[in-house]
Amino acid sequence: MSKHLLLDLSFDICEKLFAKLKLKNFIVKQVFHWIYQKNIYDFNKMTNISLNNQKIIKQNFAIILAKIIDINIDKKHKTFKFLVQFHDKNSIEMVVMKFGYGWTICLSSQVGCSMQCKFCASGMKIKKRDLTPGEFVMQYLLAKKYIFDQFHERITNIVIMGIGEPFDNFTNLVEALKIITNPYGMAIGPNHITVSTCGICPKILQLAKLMPKINLAVSLHAPNDAIRKQLMPINNAYNLNLLLRTCKKYCHLTKKRITFEYILLENINDHKTDAIELIKKLKGINCYVNLIPYNEINECKFARSKKINIFFNTLKQNKILVKIRQERGGTINAACGQLRIKYEDDRK
Numbered sequence: 001m002s003k004h005l006l007l008d009l010s011f012d013i014c015e016k017l018f019a020k021l022k023l024k025n026f027i028v029k030q031v032f033h034w035i036y037q038k039n040i041y042d043f044n045k046m047t048n049i050s051l052n053n054q055k056i057i058k059q060n061f062a063i064i065l066a067k068i069i070d071i072n073i074d075k076k077h078k079t080f081k082f083l084v085q086f087h088d089k090n091s092i093e094m095v096v097m098k099f100g101y102g103w104t105i106c107l108s109s110q111v112g113c114s115m116q117c118k119f120c121a122s123g124m125k126i127k128k129r130d131l132t133p134g135e136f137v138m139q140y141l142l143a144k145k146y147i148f149d150q151f152h153e154r155i156t157n158i159v160i161m162g163i164g165e166p167f168d169n170f171t172n173l174v175e176a177l178k179i180i181t182n183p184y185g186m187a188i189g190p191n192h193i194t195v196s197t198c199g200i201c202p203k204i205l206q207l208a209k210l211m212p213k214i215n216l217a218v219s220l221h222a223p224n225d226a227i228r229k230q231l232m233p234i235n236n237a238y239n240l241n242l243l244l245r246t247c248k249k250y251c252h253l254t255k256k257r258i259t260f261e262y263i264l265l266e267n268i269n270d271h272k273t274d275a276i277e278l279i280k281k282l283k284g285i286n287c288y289v290n291l292i293p294y295n296e297i298n299e300c301k302f303a304r305s306k307k308i309n310i311f312f313n314t315l316k317q318n319k320i321l322v323k324i325r326q327e328r329g330g331t332i333n334a335a336c337g338q339l340r341i342k343y344e345d346d347r348k
């Protein structure tokens, strides 16, 4: 019989499996505490569990670790970009950043991405596979240890905005979020977690129903279908009207504010008329807009807009809550998928 991979298991599933093995309920709590609070992955070192119970656990469960194979550091901005390699040699990136309110980690959700947004480095590498729940969790565990060893500080916020489309890996995402938010797991409050999607409408509503306290960011990047279609093929499946209607429903269901991400690309979506059209479209939606300065990448023809401030002011004057994203890690290829592309090119 093959062993259960422990990092893939939510607390509830683990409880059921432990009960079948006649292991008492509190042992699950102990195991979770060792793994998620103490970063101990060796069952032999879980010293408050009896040798006999350790043996039963070892016979039935395994933990597959991942490793950090490269780190790029932007000291000035306290931004760390890690290349993480899994057991099958596939790699993804995660970024850890220090903000005024604490440390935030940006997790990847897939190896590569199928969404093929035209401006994004992740889509240059077609999706190889989904990440398992344990691989979501492993990213956090590796980063947590690194930041604790370096700074004696904790990572308090998670954004799922790295490589991949989280809603294209929905089941594993939800299982991972269960472990991340469980009080015996990583114990991170759902209010401290944000999932970013390119706009897969049915999944937006599914997450709203399953986990209404998780924050949602939607990559909008355009005020109309004509522009959005050029940038994001997902718009052919779920057009802007449908997406915005879904976002309204999301706000209604969750009573939360939604974040819209909008990368400003020179002469594509950065005209004043685009800002005005956007204002009209966002009317009645409880949202705030995050304007993102584009991180230029060699493989794409797009350029960073020079009109960010005009766009920002137009939105602001029209009472849209708006911010310009603080730039992090531009010097360390921290935009989505850039380090991984560089690594794979270097290996060629």
Ligand code: SAH
Pocket: 115, 117, 119, 120, 121, 160, 161, 162, 163, 164, 165, 166, 196, 197, 198, 199, 217, 218, 219, 261, 263, 292, 293, 294, 295, 296, 297, 335, 336
């Ligand atoms: N698939 C999800 C999450 C991953 S991308 C999504 O689309 O939201 C995370 C964010 O980074 C998205 O808003 C994406 O559009 C943006 N992004 C991708 N490439 C970028 C680049 N080169 N510069 C700035 N932002 C980028």
